C-alpha cells in the first residue's frame with residue numbers, strides 16, 4: 001500500500017546516488033543533501049525539520065554595523081586573534097546584564113561560530129591534566145560536537161539525562177567523575193534536541209561537582225534566553241538566564257549569534273572563559289602547545305592555528321547587536337519567540353495524528369515550546385520513523401544521533417514556514433492513515 005505524496009522511486013534513487021546505506025542513520029548534512037536532490041527533481045517542497053537553520057531575518061542592527069565596518073575598510077586588516085576591543089567590552093557587559101556574572105574583557109573571545117569555540121576548548125581541556133583526557137556529554141546533545149571529538153581523535157563518555165533530572169543528576173555525574181579520567185562536562189541549555197532546561201538546582205550540582213573533581217564545564221548557550229516560560233530579555237534585571245557560572249569558576253560559556261540574532265551565516269560566536277580559568281597554568285598544556293596560561297593557550301596557540309581570528313566585519317556586527325541588547329534598544333528574545341509559537345502548533349498537528357512527544361516533561365512541568373521538540377510514532381524506531389517520513393515529504397534526524405536512549409526523532413521548527421502547516425497536516429494524516437492501518 002502506498003499513499004505517499006512523493007514518488008518513492010525518486011527518493012530511493014537519490015538515496016542510492018548519495019550512497020546512504022540507511023537514511024534513518026544519516027547525519028544532518030546527509031539528510032540535507034538528500035532532500036535538496038529530491039526537491040530539485042520533483043519540484044515539491046519538503047517540510048524541513050532536519051537542520052537548525054534560523055528561519056528569521058538577521059538582526060538589522062548587526063547587518064548595518066557590518067556594512068559600515070566593511071565600508072571603513074576593516075576587510076583589509078587582520079583582527080586581533082582574541083577579538084576587537086569593542087566586541088570584548090560589549091560581550092563582558094552582556095554577560096553581566098543577562099547572566100549576572102562578571103568576566104573580564106580578556107576572557108570574552110570571538111570564535112568562528114560556537115563550533116570553533118568548542119573545538120578549541122575540547123582540545124585545550126583534554127590536554128590540560130595528565131590522565132584526564134575524556135569529555136563527558138550530558139546527552140541528548142548536538143551531534144556535531146561528537147563529530148568534533150572524532151576529528152580530534154579524543155575520547156568521550158555520555159549518558160542520557162532523561163532519567164537523571166533534579167537531585168538524581170548528582171549520583172549519576174559522580175559515577176563518571178569519580179573515575180578520574182574526565183576533563184570536561186558539556187551540555188546545552190536550553191537543550192538541543194529535547195528543549196529541557198536545567199534548573200538552578202541542577203546547575204549547582206554540576207558546578208559543585210566541577211569544583212570537587214576539578215573539571216571544566218562547557219555550557220553551550222546557543223539558545224540563550226529562549227526558555228520562553230520566563231522573560232530573560234531585560235538587561236540588568238532578574239530573572240537571568242540560569243548558568244553554571246554562578247556555582248563554579250571552572251567554566252567556559254559559548255554564546256552563539258546564530259540563533260539568538262539569526263546571524264548563522266557570518267559564523268561569529270563568543271567563547272567566555274572565567275577569569276580564574278583563564279589565568280590558570282597547566283604544566284601539561286604548556287608542554288603540549290608551548291603556551292602560557294589556559295586562556296592565552298586558547299587564543300594565541302589554538303585559535304591562532306585554527307583560523308587566526310574571526311571575521312573582522314562580523315565582529316563589528318556582533319559588537320553592535322550586543323550593545324543594542326545591553327542598552328535595552330534591541331529585545332532579542334522577543335524577536336525569536338516565533339519559534340515557540342510555531343512549535344506549539346506543530347506539536348499539536350503531530351499529536352492529533354498519532355505521534356507522542358518523547359521528552360515531554362521538564363521536572364514535572366510540560367516541556368516548553370521552543371526551537372526543537374522530540375516525537376515518536378507507535379511501533380517504529382527513530383530510524384524507521386526518519387525513513388518513513390521521508391516518503392511523506394517530512395525530513396528530520398533520529399534521536400539516536402543525539403546520544404538519546406529513546407526511540408524517536410528531533411523536529412526543528414525554525415525552517416518550517418507557517419504557510420507549510422497545511423501541507424504538514426495533510427502529510428501527517430496520510431502517514432497516520434497508512435501506518436495505523438486505516439488506509
Ligand SMILES: Cc1ncc(COP(=O)(O)O)c(C=O)c1O
Nearest residue numbers: 052113114115142188222256258
Ligand atoms: C547546541 C548547539 N551548539 C552550537 C551550535 C552551533 O553554533 P554556531 O552556529 O555558533 O557554530 C548549535 C547549532 O545548531 C547548537 O544547536
